[in-house]
Amino acid sequence: xxxxxxxxxxxxxxxxxxxxxxxxxxxxxxxxxxxxxxxxxxxxxxxxxxxxxxxxxxxxxxxxxxxxxxxxxxxxxxxxxxxxxxxxxxxxxxxxxxxxxxxxxxxxxxxxxxxxxxxxxxxxxxxxxxxxxxxxxxxxxxxxxxxxxxxxxxxxxxxxxxxxxxxxxxxxxxxxxxxxxxxxxxxxxxxxxxxxxxxxxxxxxxxxxxxxxxxxxxxxxxxxxxxxxxxxxxxxxxxxxxxxxxxxxxxxxxxxxxxxxxxxxxxxxxxxxxxxxxxxxxxxxxxxxxxxxxxxxxxxxxxxxxxxxxxxxxxxxxxxxxxxxxxxxxxxxxxxxxxxxxxxxxxxxxxxxxxxxxxxxxxxxxxxxxxxxxxxxxxxxxxxxxxxxxxxxxxx
Numbered sequence: 001x002x003x004x005x006x007x008x009x010x011x012x013x014x015x016x017x018x019x020x021x022x023x024x025x026x027x028x029x030x031x032x033x034x035x036x037x038x039x040x041x042x043x044x045x046x047x048x049x050x051x052x053x054x055x056x057x058x059x060x061x062x063x064x065x066x067x068x069x070x071x072x073x074x075x076x077x078x079x080x081x082x083x084x085x086x087x088x089x090x091x092x093x094x095x096x097x098x099x100x101x102x103x104x105x106x107x108x109x110x111x112x113x114x115x116x117x118x119x120x121x122x123x124x125x126x127x128x129x130x131x132x133x134x135x136x137x138x139x140x141x142x143x144x145x146x147x148x149x150x151x152x153x154x155x156x157x158x159x160x161x162x163x164x165x166x167x168x169x170x171x172x173x174x175x176x177x178x179x180x181x182x183x184x185x186x187x188x189x190x191x192x193x194x195x196x197x198x199x200x201x202x203x204x205x206x207x208x209x210x211x212x213x214x215x216x217x218x219x220x221x222x223x224x225x226x227x228x229x230x231x232x233x234x235x236x237x238x239x240x241x242x243x244x245x246x247x248x249x250x251x252x253x254x255x256x257x258x259x260x261x262x263x264x265x266x267x268x269x270x271x272x273x274x275x276x277x278x279x280x281x282x283x284x285x286x287x288x289x290x291x292x293x294x295x296x297x298x299x300x301x302x303x304x305x306x307x308x309x310x311x312x313x314x315x316x317x318x319x320x321x322x323x324x325x326x327x328x329x330x331x332x333x334x335x336x337x338x339x340x341x342x343x344x345x346x347x348x349x350x351x352x353x354x355x356x357x358x359x360x361x362x363x364x365x366x367x368x369x370x371x372x373x374x375x376x377x378x379x380x381x382x383x384x385x386x387x388x389x390x391x392x393x394x395x396x
Contacts, residue, residue: 006389008236008381013372021368028362035355042356044103045343050359051096052193052335053217054089054366056210057328060218061086062149063182066175069152069168075246077391078236080382082229083222084156085374089367090149094142096366100193104131110199121200129196137192141185148178159384168386186211194335197342201280205265212258217331219254223247224324225371227317229380236381238392241315245396248314251323255308259301283341296337300330332360 028050035043061083068076104111109122110129116122122129151174155167187207195206203209227244229235269277284293307323308314340356382388 006236006383006392008379008383010379011234013234013375018369018372021365021372023365024368025362025365028358028360028365031355031358032362033358035352035358038355039352041106042343042352043358044106045340046356047099047103047359048107048193049332049335049339049356050361050363051100052339053332053360054096054363055093055189056214056331056335057217057221057363057367058087058089058093059145059182059186060214060216061222062090062145062218063179063215064218064222065152066148066178066182069172069175070179072172072387074387074390075243075394077385077387078239078381079222079226079243079247080156080385081378081380082225083218084153085371085378085380086218086221086225086367087149088153088370088374090142091146092366092370093145094139097138097142101135104134108196108199110196125199129199134192137188141189144181144185148174148181152178156382156385157378160379160382161384163384163386165386183207183211186214194338197339198280201277203265203269203277203280205261205268209258209261209265212254212261213331213334216251216254216258216327219247219250220324220327220331221367223251223320224328227321227324231317234375234380236392240395241317242394242396244317244320245315246394248308248316248320248323251304251320251327252308252314255301255304255327259305262301284337289337289341292333292337296330296333299326300334304330332357 032043032046032050035046064076064083065080065087067073068080100107108129109115110125111131111134116126127133152171155171158164159167187210190207190210194210195202223244226235226247230239230244266281269281272278283289304323304327307319307326313319313323336356385391
């Protein structure tokens with residue numbers, strides 16, 4: 001017979017977790033600053049890489065929360081606080097994006113009025129691709145995301161004290177509204193920040209491609225945190241590996257979804273063989289980018305597919321930890337493949353390439369710091385959620 005014991009004793013994370021986050025943030029910023037001295041333009045592209053890495057992990061976690069409420073899932077209730085802590089980075093996006101507003105002219109060809117005046121295609125796109133509208137879209141998107149985050153998390157935490165089931169209903173309604181809004185805004189963000197780096201190219205599936213990577217990144221970060229916390233006794237003691245199996249199944253599903261969307265985008269463009277579309281992929285098959293493209297296929301699909309394919313692997317904590325870290329690295333490589341080919345600098349060498357990962361390392365540090373302080377301040381288990389007991393009783 002299933003137990004009804006909902007007792008949860010909160011434990012504090014060790015201070016070394018915060019120290020790791022601060023160290024990664026400091027190292028990343030130092031490496032990024034060194035990159036600015038070596039090659040300022042390359043470093044600005046690197047900053048965009050770090051920013052979007054932070055954005056996709058945070059938004060992937062926030063989407064997981066909304067998805068749980070809408071589908072009324074039970075099994076994920078005991079671990080919902082983990083994506084809540086990860087998505088606490090969402091309100092920071094507007095602050096982290098401020099330097100990019102000053103980098104617009106270095107990153108985006110469409111931001112130069114003289115270039116637009118002599119380019120018929122850019123002239124057609126000018127009503128959308130202009131600095132004023134760009135900034136308005138970015139700020140509006142971040143405000144929408146932050147408002148949803150604060151609303152959903154406030155109700156979740158308030159429920160710990162009040163046990164009010166109406167708060168769950170409010171979150172379900174808000175999440176049902178947010179999901180289509182998220183689909184639109186993440187597409188705009190993908191187009192604005194990354195696809196418009198090459199304003200002469202477009203793909204109608206680009207937003208879905210970025211969404212698949214975003215979801216996978218947020219899911220991988222959540223899985224890694226859940227496994228580590230469960231192993232060290234920071235989550236509810238009634239949690240079992242069956243909960244991990246559901247996370248593993250989702251990881252496996254979205255690995256396949258990402259590969260399907262990526263291949264579909266490539267196949268449709270390559271088969272049509274229109275020069276104004278194929279050149280984007282041709283750029284990623286030339287020189288070192290050809291090797292990176294092949295590596296991406298192996299790292300982002302073949303390896304995690306093989307890791308997560310067996311049913312027992314989906315509830316194996318060691319394999320899930322490895323797969324989660326692997327996918328977070330794979331996601332960074334994916335963003336690197338999307339962003340950095342637009343930088344065509346003449347300078348080369350290992351020390352130049354290494355500096356490109358300074359700001360992504362800093363982004364990881366930010367996520368760890370944000371997670372630490374949220375974990376310290378709030379319960380890691382939603383003790384007031386009416387679905388908690390059903391979630392803890394979850395069995396495959």
